Amino acid sequence: MGGSRECSGRSPEKKPDEGRVAPALRQGPGKLSRSGRHGNVFQKTNQPEERLRLLSYCSGSLSRISTAPRGRNPITRRCDLEDPPVSNSALRVHRWLGATTAVVLALPLATWGWRASRGPAVLQQEEAVLTDPPAVPPPITRTRAARVVVQLETREVLREIAPGVQYTFWTFGGSVPGKFIRIREGDEVEFHLNNHPESRFPHNIDLHAVTGPGGGATSSFTSPGHASVFSFKALNPGLYVYHCATAPVGMHVANGMYGLILVEPEAGLPKVDREYYVVQGEFYTAGPYGQAGTQPFSMEKALREDADYVLFNGSVGSLTGDRALTASVGETVRLFVGNGGPNLLSSFHVIGEIFDRVYAEAGTAVNQNVQTTLVPAGGAAMVEFRVQVPGTYILVDHSLLRAFNKGALGMLRVSGPDVLAVYSGRQSEGIYSPEGAAVQVVPGRAQLARAGTRAERIEFGRRVFEQNCAACHQTTGVGLPPAFPPLAGADYLNADKRRAISVLLRGLQGEVVVNGQTYNGVMPLLRLEDDDVANVLTYVYSQWGNAGHEVTPAEVASVRRQVGNRQPQPDQSHGR
Known part of the structure; x- marks a missing residue:
């Protein structure tokens, strides 16, 4: 109908040009005939050169050959009435060549297409579990790399750095x-740094685990109320510090902007049985250690x-008392220990333990x-160690004045x-006295000068306090919980x-309750004269919001008689 019909499989009558290549072939492979279709392209031929041309044309028309319906001419789907179809023999040759060429070329093309469709390996995506110190996220159990999304917020928060002392910390995550x-190792990390709208300063982050400019700092500078995103691949296993790197860098770090990434x-x-997160850092305040109020x-x-x-972990007592680390006998403990700085090295030590294994510098x-x-x-x-004996183990920076006078002290119970x-614990207790003395005491300093006024008594008392009391009770009278109670406002x-x-x-x-808190330490017997006792107590009562009492040597002598304590004789080798 309409001047065309479906091609049949019957042999048509011969035309005068049968045995010759149709004019369309002379036009070149893939070109159309006069009718606008590939009709009458192949005719029966026995000539070698024509077969060669036929093969050449077949290769050039592969796309049409491979898509031809079964049982039809692979080149023409419809034939004009005036253009009869090719002979059966030519059709068979045509189909064989087309099918063979299609298979040979289709296999590699199909393989390429399959690979191209796959693209890069698709990684499982997960949200990172983040924890506050001293907690640690659970170990990773998956066996393949993943795309890990980290959401970290920078916040500036006012909180206690020591009892009664407030400080504005700049933090990652509060x-x-x-x-x-x-x-x-191998994870692809999508890192989101979000700066809280109430922040006063811009912040960024330098992760020592990142291979790239600034460890991420150049890509994460973030103003208050804004968010930044960058990505990196975790190439090297290990425990790494991260910190803020916004100028002035030292100030941002000194205010608490650091943490660890494993x-x-x-x-x-x-x-292991237990994992904990401990980071040391130092703080520089306008007032001295323990001075009450908000310190800049x-x-x-x-x-x-x-x-x-x-x-340790940003405040005095952060790892003591009810916040002490815990373990049971026979367990293995792993501590992830960092040093935020910004300036001082840490000599990390656990009193009463030996580290079984140390990954030095976290390598x-x-x-x-x-x-x-x-x-x-x-x-x-x-650091990893197995705890074999019950008790309280003290974590310290073994630059010991930092531990006992500046706060670098924690506990593992x-x-x-x-x-x-x-x-064994204590097996016996007795007196050791090579010189034959009956009592072992902490020597005191003899009092030769006598205070004539209350002001002099306070000044003499200050000297006695600094020599005998400040190491435990601190120069500001705040003490060292939970061992040494405060004298300030006590x-x-x-x-x-x-x-x-x-x-x-x-x-x-033994135990003593001061301001509602229980302390359990030892106050040694000091061989002080009556004047020394009166002076130091008068000094303490005059400081740190205390009651202002004045203590006289006569009052001390009265109590001494009551408790049966003899006053020591002055040692002429000492003087004020």
Whole structure:
């Protein structure tokens, strides 16, 4: 109909041009005939040169050959009545050549198409689990890399750095150190840094685990109320510090902008029972250690590297009392230890333990049986040890004045049965006196000059306090919880003057409640004269909001007679 019909499989009558190549072939492969279709292209031929042309044309028309319906001319789907179809023999040759060529070329094309359609391997996506110190996210159990999305917020928060002392911390995630990040070697990380709208300053982040300019800092400068996104691949396993790198960098870090990111090796870390997150950092305040109120940052002290506080996890007592780390006898503990700095090195030590394994500087090399490990500013270490005896183990920076006078002290409380074969505890107690003395005491300084006025008594008392009391109770009277109670504003001290005198004369051991908090330490017996006791108590009562009592030598002598304590004789070798 309409001048055309479907081509049949019958042999048509011969035309005068049968046995010759149709004019369309002379026009070149793939060109149309006069009718506008590939009709009458192939005719029966026995000539070699014509067969060669036929093969050439067949290759050029592969796309049409391979899509021809079965049982039809592979080139023409419809034929004009005036253009009869090719012969059956030519059709068979045509189909065989077309099918063979199509298969040969289709296989590699199909393989390429399959690979191209796959594209790069699609990674599983997951949201990173972030934790506040001292908690650590759970170990990674997956066996393949993933695309990990990290959401981290910068916040500037006012909170306690020490009891009664407020400080404005600049933080990652609201805590010091910032959130612990745990990923796996080979992970592709999509990192979102979000600066809270109430922040006053722009911030960014330099992750030491990142290979790239600024460790991410150049891509993450973020103003308050804005967010930045960048990506990186975790190439190297290890434990790494991250910190803010916005100018002035030292000030941002000194205000608490640091944390740790762990890149687990592909095979994972050895299994342990407990994991904890501990980071040391120092703080520089306008007022001295323990001075009450809101303390601003002191750039002058920071430049001198004269820190008022050296702390674990951002505050005095962050790892003591109810916040102490815990474990049970027989368990293995892993500590992820960092040093945010910005200036001081840490000599990290756990009193009463030996580190079974230390990944020095948080690299892959393992050292064994280590007592103290150095952690540089901007560095980290992983330490592992098995706890074998119950008790309280003290974490310190073994630059010990930092521990006992500036706050770098924590606790690990181990519960469980005694293991006497490892540690017996106290077996006996007695007196050691090579010179035959009956009592061992802490020597005091003889009092030769006598105070004539209350002002002189306070000044003499200040000297006695600095020589005998400040190491435990601190120069500001805030003490060192939970061992040494405060003297500043202490209800125990202010309530009973005679009791205070008795403590200095006899010492004190065991639990005592001060301002509602229980302390359990030892106040040693000091061999002080009546004047020394009167002077130091008068000084303490005159300081730090205390009651202002004046204590006289006569009052001290009265209490001494009551408790049966003899006054020491002056030592002429000492003087004021």
